[in-house]
Amino acid sequence: MDRRTLASIVGGALVLAVALSSCAGGSSEPAAGGGSTSTAPQTSATxxxxxxxxxxxxxxxxxxxxxxxxxxxxxxxxxxxxxxxxQVKALGERISAAQEPEIVTMKSWLVEWGEQSAAEVDMDGMDMGGMDMGGMDMGGMSQDDAMADLKSVDGTAFDRRFLELMIEHHRGALAMTATELAAGTNPQARALAQVISDAQTVEITEMDQLLQTLPIIDERSEEARP
Structure with missing residues (x-):
């Protein structure tokens, strides 16, 4: 099952559940105008x-x-x-398109489980149940450092640095999914972990290949050389 299939299944189920909840009644608000009231029944249907x-x-x-x-x-x-x-632009667009609905799905799980989001939890105090916290950085570089690094370069140098950092970022995700698949018990979380693992393994190969096609940048001269 790929990411698009999982998102389609989850999204379709949510739409159906919201529709059934609305038909069942309990609200005096009219059904028309949908967008502003769609979030309320979703929680009860989830x-x-x-x-x-x-x-x-x-x-x-x-x-x-x-x-x-x-x-x-x-x-x-x-x-x-x-x-x-x-190609790098298109890759960035694909990564965002794939991961945004996964975030929505995972946040909905936390709400239903009555669990805090990571923003509400002291990350330093989390032992991750054995999960490698190295998955939260990129070869020792924090998220803030990585963003600053990317902002400091442009052109081909940007493309290379983005690919290098995203490969490390994906490898961190693979470590996290491996722990979930080995020790997690929730079938939906395990299924998503497998989807993420499969997709990001393919993307790592793609990014490695893209790196091979880009000119090497001499940091001393900032000129591309074959």
């Missing part, structure tokens, strides 16, 4: 869609993968604006 089976690894995987995805999207959005290569 319990039927979210498996309550979970352990600490499932919760911490979900909390931290939300943060991890949000970091990837920040970098990907920068690439879609600043990359000099059309």
């Amino acid at each position: 319990p039927a869609l979210v498996d309550d089976t979970r352990n600490a690894v499932d919760v911490e995987f979900t909390q931290n993968m939300v943060v991890h995805h949000e970091g990837a999207i920040l970098m990907a959005n920068m690439a879609s604006r600043m990359a000099s290569s059309s």
Whole structure:
């Protein structure tokens, strides 16, 4: 199952549940005008869609993968604006498009489980149930450092640095999904972990290949050489 299929299944189920909830009544508001009231029934409908089976690894995987995805999207959005290569721009757009609905899905799980988001949790105090916190950085570089690094370069140098950092970022995600698949119990979290693992393994190969096509930048002269 790929990311688009998972998003389609989850999204379709939510739409159906919201529609059934609306038909069942309980609200005096008219159905027309939908957008402003769509979030209210979603919470009440979600319990039927979210498996309550979970352990600490499932919760911490979900909390931290939300943060991890949000970091990837920040970098990907920068690439879609600043990359000099059309292929790197397209990759940035694809990463954002894939990970944004996954964030929505994972946040909905946390709400239904009655768990805090990662923003509400002291990250330093989390042991991740054995999950490698190295997944939250890029080869020792924090998210803030990575963003600053990307802002300091442009052209081909930007493209290369983005690919290098995103490869490290994806490898961190693979470490996180491996822990979830090994020790998590929630079937939906495990299924998403597998989707993320499969997709990001393919993207790492793609980024490695893109790196091979880009000129090497001599940092001393800032000139591209074959």
